[in-house]
Amino acid sequence: TYVVTESCIKCKYTDCVEVCPVDCFYEGKNMLVIHPDECIDCGVCEPECPPEAILPDTDPEAEKWLDLNTQYSEQWPNITRKKDAPTDAESHQGEDDKYNKYFT
Ligand code: SF4
Numbered sequence: 001t002y003v004v005t006e007s008c009i010k011c012k013y014t015d016c017v018e019v020c021p022v023d024c025f026y027e028g029k030n031m032l033v034i035h036p037d038e039c040i041d042c043g044v045c046e047p048e049c050p051p052e053a054i055l056p057d058t059d060p061e062a063e064k065w066l067d068l069n070t071q072y073s074e075q076w077p078n079i080t081r082k083k084d085a086p087t088d089a090e091s092h093q094g095e096d097d098k099y100n101k102y103f104t
């Protein structure tokens with residue numbers, strides 16, 4: 001599976017949802033997650049994300065995000081259409097420690 005990681009937090013560009021053939025993205029207040037059981041590992045979303053938040057779960061950086069994607073994809077609503085990013089999305093790109101600062 002692929003997973004959404006920290007770089008998505010507060011950026012939420014949603015380009016990823018437009019290309020997913022199985023519509024397996026779910027939307028929280030500050031980030032999106034992928035449902036690991038629904039993702040078919042096609043990889044098309046990965047290059048669409050401007051801050052490169054989407055990684056295969058085989059990536060060492062992705063490991064700690066798999067549980068979070070699993071948990072919240074069961075709780076958050078499905079999102080299948082692109083929407084406007086937050087107006088301050090760009091200012092949060094590349095910022096450190098976004099999970100501790102903003103994830104609720
Ligand atoms: Fe969807 Fe493919 Fe990305 Fe999985 S890898 S979330 S199936 S676009």
Ligand code: F3S
Pocket residue numbers: 004007008009011012013014015016017031032048049050051052053054
């Ligand atoms: Fe997040 Fe990137 Fe999608 S910022 S909403 S994973 S395009």
